[in-house]
Amino acid sequence: MPGESPPSGLLDFAAAVAAAATEEAGSAPVPERHLLTFMLEREEFGIPITQVREVIRVPELTRVPQAPAHVRGVANLRGRILAVVELRARLGLAAAEVSPRSRIVVVDIRGRVLGLLVDAVSQVTKVPETAVAPPPEEVRTAEADYVTAVVRWQSRMIILLDLEKALAPTESPSSQVDR
C-alpha cells in the first residue's frame, strides 16, 4: 500500500524542482525523451516512461461505494489492491465504456501506485527534445495546469501530462451516509 499522499505544498515544490530540472535538461545535450503515450478521446497523451510500472489489460473492477467520482474502482493486481482512476474524468472528458483496446497504465508517482484507465496505449516513443514546446497560453488554465508541454513530431501531436498535478489528491468531501 502506498503511504500517505504528500501534502500538496510538497507536491508543488517537487513539481517546481522537476520543472527546473526539465529546463536545464532542455539546454543540456540530452537529445531524447522516453514517453509512454496513450489515447483519450482522439488525443494522444504522453507521460515519462520512468513513471510507468506496467501496462495491463483491464481486469475485473470492483466499484467502491462513496469513492470520489474519478475513481473507477479497485482491482486485484497480484494480491495487491490497485485503485483505478478514470483519467478521462480528471481531464474533464466524458467517461467511456471499457473496450477491448482499453488498458490500465500502472504508474508509480513517488510511491503512490495507481492504475490509469485509458482508451488505448500506443508504444513507447522517443521524441527529440527539440520537438517539445510549451503549450499555448490559452490551453494552460488554472484547472488544466497539468499540461506541461506539447510534442509535435512526425505529424503527431502528443500532450505531455504532469501526473502529479493531474492526480493531485482532491479534497472531495466524503459522501454522507444519509440518503
Add this chain to the structure above:
Amino acid sequence: MTDETNPFGELVEEYVLECLPLAEQVADAFVAVERCWREGEDASALLTAIAGPLHTIKGNSAMMGLAAMRDTAHALEDACGVLRHDAESPDPAAGALLAAGGSLLVELVRRARDNPEADEALEFVERVRQWLARGASPALETQPERRRTERRGTASSAGQADDRSASVVRVDFRRLDAMLEILGEGLIQQAALTESVRGLTRRIGPADQVSRLDQAVVALEKTLKRLESTLMETRLLPLSTVVSRFPRLVRDTAEAEGKRVRLLLSGGETPLDKAVLDRLSEPVLHLLTNAIVHGIESPGERRAVGKSDEGTVRLTAAPEAGRVVIRVSDDGRGLDEQAIRRKGESLGRDGRSESGLALRDLIFLPGLSTAPQVSALAGRGVGLDVVAGAIHALGGTIDVETAPGAGTSFTLSLPVTLAIVRSLIVEVDQERYALPLAHVAETVRAEPEAIRQINHRGVAAWRGGLIHVADGGDVLETRQARPAGRRFYVVMAAAGRRRGLLVDRLVGHQDVVVKSLDPELGRPVLVSGTTILGDGRVACILDAVRLLEGGRRAG
C-alpha cells in the same frame, strides 16, 4: 533502522524495549506506594519488589551512557533504601517524591533515543538529596551494606525471570504482520482452489480422483485455519500492556485538577490484537481524562452531596461473544443533559422530544465537543466525537449511560482483531461485499409480501418487532434500472440498533483478510476496507456500524 547520529541506534531500541516496561512497573509501584501510605498501610513489600527492576534500569542506562536515567534510577534507589527501613511511618513528601521520580524515569526511558538532556534528572536528584539530608536517617550511613543485599536480591529475581523467559523469543511485530499478509495470500489461494474443485465436481461428477482432490483441499483448509488461529493468538497481547501506564496518568491528571481519584482496573488480562491495542490506548485515555476532569467533582463538592472525598473511576474489560467490551465509568456528577440539549438545539439537532437515545446521539456530535460553553457549563463532551471516530474506525461501537449525580459510564465494544474478519459475502447489483459476521443477526428470504412500504421505506416484521429494510442498491448507490431480484435481506445489528439490507445473493461465509483502503479512495464512510475473494475479485468490506447509523439517521 540505525540512526546515523547515534551509533547505538539499534541498541537504544533494545534498551527501550527492555527498560520501558521495567520503568513503568517501577512507576506504577510508586503510585501504589503513595496510596498505601495515604491509607496508613505498610508499603515495604512494594518497595522491596521494585529494587530489582530499578537496579536493572540503572545498570542498563549506565552501559548505554544514558546519564539522566542512570542518575534518576540511582536517586530512587537511595530514596527507597531509606524508606524501606522506615516504610510504616513515612514522611508525607516521600510518596509524592517517589511518584514524581517514577513518572520522570518512564519519560526519560521513553525518550532514550534522543538521549535527553539531564536537566530534569539533575533537578530530581537534587530533590532527593535534599529530602535525604532532611531525613538525616541513619540508613544513609548503612548504604554500602544495603547495596550489597540489594544486589543479591536482584540476582535472584533476575534468575527467576530467566527461567520464565527461557522459551520466550522477542519478535518484531512487523514480522507478524508480514506473516499474516502471507497467510492471507494462502487463504485466498485456498479459497480459489476450493472453488475450482467444486466446479470440477459439478462438471465431471463424483469421480474417485476428484473426491480425493476435494478431501485434500478440505484438509488444506483446516490446516490453514489452524495456522491462522495460532498466528492470531501470537498477535494477542493482554490489555494490561496498554493500561498499565494509566494509574500514573490518572494520578497526574487528578493532581493537576486538585481532585482525589482512585482508578480501579479489572480485566487487564483480556487479550486483544496488538493492532487494536495500539489504536485503543488514546481513546480510552481520553475517556479516563474526561472522567477525572469533568466527571469527578472536587473533594468539597463531593462532601457537600454526601459522597466520599475520593472519586472512583473504573476501567473494566471482558471478552464478550467474540468481542471485547471495555467500560470506563465514574461516580461523578453525571452528564448535564440540559446543557447538552441546549447546545444540540443550537446546532440544529432538536433533542427535546426524545430521551436517553437522543442524548447519546448528541454527545458524539463534533460541534458539541468543540464548543467551550458546553465544557464550561456541562463539563462533558470534550472531544467525544474524536473518541467515537477512533472507536468506529476500529470497527467498534461506543455507548454512554449517565445518571445525574451518580456518574457516567462509557461502553466500548471492540473486535479482538482487525486483520482477519469472519464475513458474510453478499452480492448486490453484480458487486460483492463482505459484511462482518459479528454484526449479522440473521439472513432472511425476502418474500414479496413480507416487506411493506411505510413512507417510502421498506419495513418488515422481525422477531416480534418492526425493522427498516433498506435496498442494498440504494444504500450502496448501485441501483440499476432493472435491479436483479433482491431475494434476501440481511439483518444487521450493533449497539442495540437493527436494520435489514436487501441483497441479491448470499455467496457464503469467508474469513477475509482486511486490506486497508488506498488513500486514493477518499474516505468512504460505509467501507472499512477491502479484501480479495476466493475468485480473485476484490470486495469492499462494509462498515456495519455506519450502515446502521445511516439507517437510524435517515429513519
